[in-house]
Amino acid sequence: MATYGKNIIMTPDKFTDQLIEAFLREFDGRLAAVALYGSKVEPEFTDRWSDTDLILVFRPEEQPKLRALNELVSRLGRILGREVHHQTGKLVARYVIQSGPTIEALDLSVFGYDQWLAEKTVSPGPHRLLWGKFPERKGALDADGSPAPYSAAAIDANWFLYYECVKKLKRRDNLIGLHLLLKLMQENLVLEMIARDEETGTNIHRFGGNEPVRWLSGLHKLEADNTALLLENLRQLSAWYDQQLLNRIPDYESRFSAFVEYLEVE
Template sequence: MTGTPHHGLPEPGWQQPAAKTLREIAARDPRIRDLRVHGSASADGSDVDLWSDLDLVLTTDHHPAQVAKEFAGSALSRLGPLFTASREATANGYGLRLVLVDLRRIDVTVLANSNSRDPGAAAPAADPLAELVEAFRFDGVLAAVKAARGDVLIGSHLALQLARHLLVAAMILRDRQSGTTHHRHGGTVWDTWAERLAAAPIPYTRAGISAAIRFHNEQLDRLLAEQAPHLAGGNQPLHILLDAVDAHAPVRPQGPV
């Protein structure tokens, strides 16, 4: 395993050895025509810190989603288990944003070559609740990373998104319980989940972002423990990241804002 974690966090400079491993994986896959490293990790690495992700762009003559998922599976077998992920299909490609359990972040974009004629197989239907839990964890990690870097603007935006994820989870579970997506009236026990969010810390400071993430994560775990226990727990990587954010407040820039 490359870039092994240090006190629960990735070691500085983890991007370069990880990129080497991923190039080796791509070289053994005849469907992948090219792999390029983008972003900060593509230069000499002088401005790359442990919070920086590793951006990869792959080109294929085959179906991008299939290639992306299988490439990610091979990557995880070499680099370590997955904590959460974000997925996005586009007109000419497929993106996978991976967060490993040691909080290394790897963004994989697979683009279809213009000569590609492979339509690929249709993706199986996913559990919307499981997808939402992944989205919650992913946004929680990004919000914490922004807080670690002192970016209160984007960190606050992402922390506020967690409340929306939690409410959508409650709506999905309410629909499943009632057997319908049509609800003419409220006033049910499910409304209490919205009321609980009134106690959420305001995420408009670095410390507030961290506190808001912790609060919403605790509320989501309670909801899942009651209604979908198979999806509850497993958030230790996020807690480790938040502990690091709280222990090492970023240096704020001097001068007028």
């Protein structure tokens, strides 16, 4: 017998309601909480292009395999595209689904019980709990509550990539060097987005704000076979990154000078 009963909070969106009921029916007794987040939480921000973003938190030892999620989603409509990211105890699965006459985008953040407790965020952002109850996080935050890109591990990993990028470019392996440079640009853009979210108090930006990204001003000048230009862009990128860390983290010690010294070795 189903245990979720009448405790589901319905939404104005038919597709979302079908999803919630399907997940609760399929994983009856295994789920701890289901929540909607993203633009559909605030109807005034919703348009035809809005994704359905769901958080699924499972009870201990009950997290399903990706195959089970795929099979469930495929019963709701034809899967036209899919992107999956695996982390320990967490799965992010993004789908494009043809559901009847419409095409819908679905983003699932699927947490195991322990991983939810260990997440280093205060909350999943603007969200609406539709069923169940989030397991209470106790002592899960870093001392400063830093978002993941500002964690000590992420900082070390990024600086490692900066040094790897220099090495590849100095060896004239511009293909891998440019790949690493673009990855570092992507990481810096994540920090820019975090800053925007904090400044505006939301992670929903329907039309954006035409924000300037000053460290990208020379991007149009980059040439894959111009090592000097690539290295100069890398230097500017590292300077901006280092300054953000100095501004954000009280006990961070600048690594820029040491990096530039390495970069200038012939």
